[in-house]
Amino acid sequence: MARNYGTAKLKNHISGNAPGTLGAMGKLFDVSAEDFNKALQGDQTVITRIADMARLSETAKANLPKALEAYRKIIETTGDVNQAYAELVQLTQKHGTQTLKAINSSKIGEQRFKNEMTEMQAEHVNATTAEATRHAQRSSLIQIAGATADLMAIAKYEADLIKASNKLPEAQDAADRAYETAVTTALWTNGSEAKTDRIPKPNYSRTAGISRVGQWFRNFMGI
Incomplete structure (x- = not known):
């Protein structure tokens, strides 16, 4: 309940001389010169709202250093982490192609090595088979040549015998x-x-x- 002070009032010389600044105060900080005057006159509704804002401010002021430090750490760390991720992205983009080329080159080299080993083994088998075949053929030719020589000698001998008998x-x-x-x-x-x-x-x-x-x-x- 508002109290009655009759015609008594406190002279305010500032409101008329700095109305813009006081208006900005209301817009910036959500407290007006009018509410200030009402609180001075004991308006409980205004006093309650201003008191709540004051208690909130007191709690905020007590927690402000730690909250500010916490936010500073969060913001700085978030920036550092994202900067680190950005560097990881740049490093991956820079060296990823090189690494993939090295991997692909190694895979191709590995496949070429396996193919060459298989080819060398096949060549060895073919060479061994060819040598065995050549040896068998050569041995057969030698045997045939020997048999042919024997047959030719026998034929000559028989021819000589016939000549001798004549x-x-x-x-x-x-x-x-x-x-x-x-x-x-x-x-x-x-x-x-x-x-x-x-x-x-x-x-x-x-x-x-x-x-x-x-x-x-x-x-x-x-x-």
């Missing part, structure tokens, strides 16, 4: 001369002790067959 008279004469020479040589060497009876005297005829001629031919030719 020349029995000449062969008999040559054998007789060889026999006489052998006997004479034995006599010159051993005289009466010469065993001339051990020197066989060949006696060939066409009916003896190629085998006997062949035997004579081998003896005569030293085969």
Whole structure:
């Protein structure tokens, strides 16, 4: 309940001389010169509102240093953290491509290494197989060459036997001369002790067959 002071009043010289400043006070701080005058006159409604604002201000002022320090830390740390993230982004952008290229190059090199190892192993197997095949073929050719040489020798021998069988008279004469020479040589060497009876005297005829001629031919030719 407002009290009645009759016609009494306190002279205010400032409101008329600085109305703009006092008006700005109300807009900036939510307290007006009019409410100030009412509170001075005991207006309980205004006093209650102003008292609440004063208590709030007292609590805020008590907590202000710590709250300000906390906010300062939060803001500064948030800035530092985001700056750090920004640097991480820049570093990732700067070195990420380089790292990915290195990874891809390593993967390609690894695959190339595996491929080369596989190729080398295949080449070794192929070379070993080729060498084994070459050796087998060469051995077969050597065996064939040997067999061919044997066959050619046999063919030549048989041809020579046929030629010899066609020349029995000449062969008999040559054998007789060889026999006489052998006997004479034995006599010159051993005289009466010469065993001339051990020197066989060949006696060939066409009916003896190629085998006997062949035997004579081998003896005569030293085969």
